[in-house]
Amino acid sequence: MRYLLVEDNQELAEAVVNRLALDGHAVDHAASLAEAEDCLAVAQYDLILLDVMLPDGDGRDFLARSRAHLETPVIVLTARSQVSDRVGALDQGADDYITKPFDFSELEARCRAVLRRRGGEARNEIHLGDAVFDPLAGNLRFGAETIDLRNREIRLLEVFARHKGQILSKSQLMDRLFSYDAEVTENAIEVYVGRLRRRIDGMGVRIETVRGLGYRMETTEA
Amino acid sequence: MTGTASIGRRLTLLLAGVAALLSVLSWWMVTGLARQAAERTQDNVLAASVTTIAETLRSEQGEVRLELPYSAFSMLGAISEDRVFYRVATGDTFLTGYDDLPVPTEQISSGGRVIFDTGVYSGEEVRMATVSRLVLAGTQPVSVKVTVAQTRGGVASISAELSQLAAFLSVAFFLVAVSLSAFAARTSLKPLNEIAAAVSRRGPSDLRPLRRAAPTELAPLMTSLNRLMDRLGQSIRSAEDFIAEAAHRIRTPLATVRAQAEIALRSAKDEDQKQRLRQMIRAVDESSRSAGQLLDHATVVYRSDDLVRTPITLSDLVRQTVAGLEPTAAMKDIRLQVEMMEGKVQVDPVLMDNALRNVLDNAIKYSPPETDVTIAVSAGDSEIRIAVSDQGAGLGDGPVDMLTQRFQRGTNTQGVVGSGLGLTIAKDVLVAHGGRLELETLEGNKGTCATLVLPSS
Numbered sequence: 254m255r256y257l258l259v260e261d262n263q264e265l266a267e268a269v270v271n272r273l274a275l276d277g278h279a280v281d282h283a284a285s286l287a288e289a290e291d292c293l294a295v296a297q298y299d300l301i302l303l304d305v306m307l308p309d310g311d312g313r314d315f316l317a318r319s320r321a322h323l324e325t326p327v328i329v330l331t332a333r334s335q336v337s338d339r340v341g342a343l344d345q346g347a348d349d350y351i352t353k354p355f356d357f358s359e360l361e362a363r364c365r366a367v368l369r370r371r372g373g374e375a376r377n378e379i380h381l382g383d384a385v386f387d388p389l390a391g392n393l394r395f396g397a398e399t400i401d402l403r404n405r406e407i408r409l410l411e412v413f414a415r416h417k418g419q420i421l422s423k424s425q426l427m428d429r430l431f432s433y434d435a436e437v438t439e440n441a442i443e444v445y446v447g448r449l450r451r452r453i454d455g456m457g458v459r460i461e462t463v464r465g466l467g468y469r470m471e472t473t474e475a
Numbered sequence: 476m477t478g479t480a481s482i483g484r485r486l487t488l489l490l491a492g493v494a495a496l497l498s499v500l501s502w503w504m505v506t507g508l509a510r511q512a513a514e515r516t517q518d519n520v521l522a523a524s525v526t527t528i529a530e531t532l533r534s535e536q537g538e539v540r541l542e543l544p545y546s547a548f549s550m551l552g553a554i555s556e557d558r559v560f561y562r563v564a565t566g567d568t569f570l571t572g573y574d575d576l577p578v579p580t581e582q583i584s585s586g587g588r589v590i591f592d593t594g595v596y597s598g599e600e601v602r603m604a605t606v607s608r609l610v611l612a613g614t615q616p617v618s619v620k621v622t623v624a625q626t627r628g629g630v631a632s633i634s635a636e637l638s639q640l641a642a643f644l645s646v647a648f649f650l651v652a653v654s655l656s657a658f659a660a661r662t663s664l665k666p667l668n669e670i671a672a673a674v675s676r677r678g679p680s681d682l683r684p685l686r687r688a689a690p691t692e693l694a695p696l697m698t699s700l701n702r703l704m705d706r707l708g709q710s711i712r713s714a715e716d717f718i719a720e721a722a723h724r725i726r727t728p729l730a731t732v733r734a735q736a737e738i739a740l741r742s743a744k745d746e747d748q749k750q751r752l753r754q755m756i757r758a759v760d761e762s763s764r765s766a767g768q769l770l771d772h773a774t775v776v777y778r779s780d781d782l783v784r785t786p787i788t789l790s791d792l793v794r795q796t797v798a799g800l801e802p803t804a805a806m807k808d809i810r811l812q813v814e815m816m817e818g819k820v821q822v823d824p825v826l827m828d829n830a831l832r833n834v835l836d837n838a839i840k841y842s843p844p845e846t847d848v849t850i851a852v853s854a855g856d857s858e859i860r861i862a863v864s865d866q867g868a869g870l871g872d873g874p875v876d877m878l879t880q881r882f883q884r885g886t887n888t889q890g891v892v893g894s895g896l897g898l899t900i901a902k903d904v905l906v907a908h909g910g911r912l913e914l915e916t917l918e919g920n921k922g923t924c925a926t927l928v929l930p931s932s
Contacts, residue, residue, distance in 0.1 A: 262727050262728075262730075262731060264731040264734075264735065265727060265730050265731040265734055268731065268734030268735055268737075268738055269734065271738065272734070272737075272738065305723075306719070306720075306723045332719075332722045332723040332725075332726035332727055332730075349799070349802075352726075352763070352767060353726040353727060353729070353730035353763070354726060354729045354730035354731075354732070354733040354734070354759055354760070354763050355730065355733075356733075356737075356760075357734070357737055358806055359802065359803060359806065362802035362803070362805055362806050363802045365802070366801055366802040366805070403808045403845070404805040404806065404808045405808050405844075424749075425741070428737075428740060428741045
């Protein structure tokens with residue numbers, strides 16, 4: 254997926270770019286509306302993350318202006334949280350909004366929800382052994398069978414799929430899977446991994462336990 | 476009358492007072508004139524009558540003689556049915572008529588001038604006309620005094636009749652004047668009322684200047700009203716800009732802190748360090764959430780005073796709010812199940828969305844992962860109920876009423892970020908719409924049910 258992040262705060266932008274890059278997304282960063290225009294002129298994006306207050310104008314005005322010719326879904330990042338602002342952002346053509354400061358897991362969940370709602374245009378399916386995993390639709394296709402996964406299973410499988418062959422520690426997986434404030438122990442990861450193993454059983458891909466270090470996904474042929 | 480009484484009523488009363496005064500004055504004048512006219516008529520006839528009698532006086536063999544002409548009395552009978560008396564005398568000698576009829580004692584010249592007087596005779600008021608004439612009795616000229624008197628019943632009845640007519644006309648005039656003044660007051664105040672209506676019809680945030688034709692007298696009022704609206708709009712805008720700018724200035728660095736802390740959390744190896752980073756993130760969340768809800772609460776309080784009620788389809792509202800929280804729920808694998816009912820409601824959509832979102836957000840927050848939250852919309856006889864049930868730990872054992880008070884949180888909320896304002900906001904919104912928020916722990920402690928109750932419109 255290719256994202257465009259329009260945000261004038263350099264540190265925040267970097268953090269968001271890094272985080273989204275971890276999930277395998279390519280993110281271009283524009284620090285102003287003018288830069289955003291330039292980016293939009295030369296590249297196709299799957300999703301735009303748009304700050305409201307930018308040095309050269311209001312993000313919502315930009316949205317209202319460009320909505321007519323802009324097909325790309327937009328999530329508004331706003332520090333204004335008043336009810337009327339939320340409604341306003343959606344009225345002006347935003348697909349969703351997220352209030353600063355935000356949880357990365359929530360940002361990601363909202364991106365996923367928006368992309369799923371807009372649906373269809375850009376699929377990034379991942380081949381896992383004999384199965385095809387569609388993280389956006391949240392399902393696994395294996396032969397004629399389509400298995401719907403729960404949200405956490407999807408995210409867990411996505412981490413494994415994007416880091417095939419790498420060892421992932423339990424705490425790495427925890428950070429990826431749970432919002433920081435969920436009081437979970439590492440046992441929870443064992444439960445989810447166990448569940449995911451049963452889901453992908455016999456699909457030519459498995460999750461190995463690396464004693465003392467964590468887990469690793471391997472395709473059977475390899 | 477107080478200084479703040481209605482201008483319309485004041486104007487009407489003032490004009491009615493003037494009309495009443497004029498009516499009484501005109502009645503009094505008409506009555507007086509009528510009486511005068513009647514009296515003058517009687518005097519003229521009495522004068523003619525007495526003169527006629529006096530002209531028949533003659534002397535015959537040294538004696539004064541007279542013939543009472545019939546016409547002298549018939550002309551008196553022509554104006555009324557009043558009784559007529561007469562008296563003819565020379566000096567102290569009574570000749571004919573009513574001897575005891577009072578006569579003017581003053582010396583009357585014999586020039587034929589008629590003297591009028593008013594007196595009482597046989598218990599009735601009478602008008603008397605007296606004339607004196609010299610008659611030659613033998614060689615001696617004798618002054619003969621002729622008096623004709625008539626009671627005044629006719630004059631009184633004529634003037635009473637006229638006065639009654641005048642009174643009747645005055646009352647009619649008064650009534651017409653009062654209704655005209657009420658009409659005039661209403662008509663001249665109409666532009667003022669129209670302006671008032673136009674202002675009160677407006678929503679709380681509509682501060683556009685008034686553009687309507689107004690009479691010249693109201694132009695200064697309109698101008699100052701528009702100037703006030705303009706200033707109000709400017710100060711609201713600058714307050715909003717300030718809040719937005721302040722929120723932006725505070726929240727953007729907070730967002731950076733949070734993002735960096737989350738990245739640090741990811742790479743931290745030491746459990747102790749991780750715990751500290753989590754606490755840091757929690758503090759950031761706590762402060763930003765409180766700030767957000769305080770602003771929401773202020774919005775609710777501000778808008779509750781003057782609800783912008785719009786007819787909306789309930790299912791659209793619920794669906795939209797639920798869709799907004801779907802990703803949050805998905806993060807915990809919580810399913811949001813909606814049991815919908817079709818129907819329209821008259822509510823402020825911004826506030827209702829806010830109330831429902833707060834209740835739903837609570838349900839999601841306090842639910843264990845992989846459970847269901849049910850949103851059931853149903854309609855009773857007089858109310859519409861939106862019941863949000865979760866499978867969480869229930870409300871705890873504190874008093875339920877306390878939970879909807881500002882900054883109060885339940886007894887079993889440890890470890891969950893919250894400001895203690897969510898349910899207060901929901902309750903305030905519902906109360907403003909004439910509804911209420913019901914909270915209960917489901918039987919067997921199997922969760923909580925929060926119901927948003929709205930009166931059906």
